Amino acid sequence: MTHNDEDLQRKFDRQDFPGEGMDAQAYQKVFDALKREPEYMLPIYFADRLVTLIESKEKGKEVARDNLWLGLGLFSFVVALIVAFVFTDFKISVGAFQFLAGYPGLIFFGISFILLLHWVDKKILRKVEAF
Numbered sequence: 001m002t003h004n005d006e007d008l009q010r011k012f013d014r015q016d017f018p019g020e021g022m023d024a025q026a027y028q029k030v031f032d033a034l035k036r037e038p039e040y041m042l043p044i045y046f047a048d049r050l051v052t053l054i055e056s057k058e059k060g061k062e063v064a065r066d067n068l069w070l071g072l073g074l075f076s077f078v079v080a081l082i083v084a085f086v087f088t089d090f091k092i093s094v095g096a097f098q099f100l101a102g103y104p105g106l107i108f109f110g111i112s113f114i115l116l117l118h119w120v121d122k123k124i125l126r127k128v129e130a131f
Contacts (some may be wrong), residue, residue: 043049084090100107
Protein backbone atom coordinates (compact mmCIF):
# COMPACT_ATOMS: atom_id res chain seq x y z
CA MET A 1 0.00 0.00 0.00
CA THR A 2 1.15 3.46 -0.78
CA HIS A 3 0.94 6.38 1.58
CA ASN A 4 -2.06 7.75 -0.34
CA ASP A 5 -3.90 4.41 0.00
CA GLU A 6 -3.27 4.37 3.73
CA ASP A 7 -4.69 7.88 4.07
CA LEU A 8 -7.79 6.87 2.14
CA GLN A 9 -8.19 3.82 4.36
CA ARG A 10 -8.00 5.88 7.54
CA LYS A 11 -10.51 8.42 6.20
CA PHE A 12 -12.94 5.64 5.35
CA ASP A 13 -12.53 4.15 8.83
CA ARG A 14 -13.37 7.54 10.39
CA GLN A 15 -16.29 8.06 7.96
CA ASP A 16 -14.54 11.32 6.97
CA PHE A 17 -14.06 10.64 3.29
CA PRO A 18 -15.10 13.06 0.56
CA GLY A 19 -16.76 11.16 -2.29
CA GLU A 20 -14.57 12.65 -4.97
CA GLY A 21 -12.10 11.17 -7.37
CA MET A 22 -11.52 7.76 -8.92
CA ASP A 23 -9.78 6.37 -5.82
CA ALA A 24 -12.71 7.36 -3.65
CA GLN A 25 -15.19 5.62 -5.91
CA ALA A 26 -13.00 2.51 -6.13
CA TYR A 27 -12.66 2.35 -2.34
CA GLN A 28 -16.39 2.90 -1.93
CA LYS A 29 -17.15 -0.06 -4.23
CA VAL A 30 -14.64 -2.31 -2.47
CA PHE A 31 -16.00 -1.53 0.99
CA ASP A 32 -19.59 -1.90 -0.16
CA ALA A 33 -18.76 -5.32 -1.60
CA LEU A 34 -16.98 -6.36 1.62
CA LYS A 35 -19.99 -5.41 3.74
CA ARG A 36 -22.30 -7.82 1.88
CA GLU A 37 -22.41 -11.53 2.70
CA PRO A 38 -21.52 -13.83 -0.18
CA GLU A 39 -24.57 -15.42 -1.77
CA TYR A 40 -23.03 -18.87 -2.12
CA MET A 41 -24.90 -21.83 -0.66
CA LEU A 42 -23.32 -25.23 -0.17
CA PRO A 43 -25.09 -28.16 -1.84
CA ILE A 44 -27.51 -30.10 0.37
CA TYR A 45 -25.42 -33.26 0.52
CA PHE A 46 -22.04 -31.52 0.79
CA ALA A 47 -21.17 -33.04 4.17
CA ASP A 48 -22.21 -36.53 3.07
CA ARG A 49 -20.09 -36.29 -0.05
CA LEU A 50 -17.14 -35.01 1.95
CA VAL A 51 -17.38 -37.89 4.44
CA THR A 52 -17.72 -40.38 1.57
CA LEU A 53 -14.63 -38.94 -0.09
CA ILE A 54 -12.62 -39.21 3.12
CA GLU A 55 -13.83 -42.77 3.71
CA SER A 56 -12.94 -43.82 0.17
CA LYS A 57 -9.42 -42.42 0.55
CA GLU A 58 -9.01 -44.27 3.86
CA LYS A 59 -10.36 -47.46 2.28
CA GLY A 60 -7.87 -47.07 -0.58
CA LYS A 61 -5.03 -46.80 1.90
CA GLU A 62 -6.34 -49.86 3.74
CA VAL A 63 -6.53 -51.88 0.51
CA ALA A 64 -2.98 -50.87 -0.42
CA ARG A 65 -1.76 -51.91 3.03
CA ASP A 66 -3.58 -55.25 2.76
CA ASN A 67 -2.08 -55.87 -0.68
CA LEU A 68 1.38 -55.10 0.67
CA TRP A 69 0.95 -57.64 3.48
CA LEU A 70 -0.46 -60.21 1.03
CA GLY A 71 2.55 -59.72 -1.26
CA LEU A 72 5.01 -60.02 1.62
CA GLY A 73 3.24 -63.15 2.85
CA LEU A 74 3.29 -64.80 -0.57
CA PHE A 75 6.94 -63.87 -1.06
CA SER A 76 7.82 -65.33 2.35
CA PHE A 77 5.87 -68.49 1.54
CA VAL A 78 7.76 -68.97 -1.74
CA VAL A 79 11.12 -68.39 -0.02
CA ALA A 80 10.22 -70.87 2.74
CA LEU A 81 9.07 -73.43 0.13
CA ILE A 82 12.34 -73.14 -1.79
CA VAL A 83 14.39 -73.44 1.41
CA ALA A 84 12.37 -76.51 2.44
CA PHE A 85 12.86 -78.12 -0.99
CA VAL A 86 16.61 -77.48 -0.87
CA PHE A 87 17.15 -78.80 2.67
CA THR A 88 14.95 -81.90 2.32
CA ASP A 89 16.15 -82.93 -1.14
CA PHE A 90 12.55 -82.97 -2.39
CA LYS A 91 11.71 -84.85 -5.60
CA ILE A 92 8.43 -84.22 -7.44
CA SER A 93 6.43 -87.37 -8.15
CA VAL A 94 2.80 -88.28 -8.69
CA GLY A 95 3.09 -91.68 -7.02
CA ALA A 96 0.62 -90.70 -4.30
CA PHE A 97 -2.09 -90.19 -6.94
CA GLN A 98 -1.67 -93.51 -8.81
CA PHE A 99 -4.96 -94.78 -7.34
CA LEU A 100 -6.84 -92.16 -9.41
CA ALA A 101 -5.73 -93.82 -12.67
CA GLY A 102 -8.42 -96.50 -12.20
CA TYR A 103 -11.31 -93.97 -11.90
CA PRO A 104 -11.28 -91.68 -14.95
CA GLY A 105 -15.10 -91.72 -15.20
CA LEU A 106 -15.49 -90.68 -11.56
CA ILE A 107 -13.04 -87.81 -11.99
CA PHE A 108 -14.87 -86.63 -15.15
CA PHE A 109 -18.23 -86.83 -13.36
CA GLY A 110 -16.91 -84.91 -10.35
CA ILE A 111 -15.51 -82.07 -12.47
CA SER A 112 -18.67 -81.93 -14.63
CA PHE A 113 -20.92 -81.87 -11.55
CA ILE A 114 -18.99 -79.03 -9.94
CA LEU A 115 -19.12 -77.00 -13.17
CA LEU A 116 -22.88 -77.66 -13.47
CA LEU A 117 -23.45 -76.46 -9.90
CA HIS A 118 -21.41 -73.34 -10.61
CA TRP A 119 -23.47 -72.62 -13.74
CA VAL A 120 -26.78 -73.16 -11.88
CA ASP A 121 -25.62 -70.82 -9.12
CA LYS A 122 -24.65 -68.06 -11.57
CA LYS A 123 -27.62 -68.29 -13.95
CA ILE A 124 -30.54 -69.25 -11.72
CA LEU A 125 -29.89 -68.81 -8.01
CA ARG A 126 -28.26 -65.35 -8.21
CA LYS A 127 -31.22 -64.03 -10.23
CA VAL A 128 -33.71 -65.37 -7.66
CA GLU A 129 -31.83 -63.62 -4.81
CA ALA A 130 -32.12 -60.29 -6.63
CA PHE A 131 -35.90 -60.27 -6.15
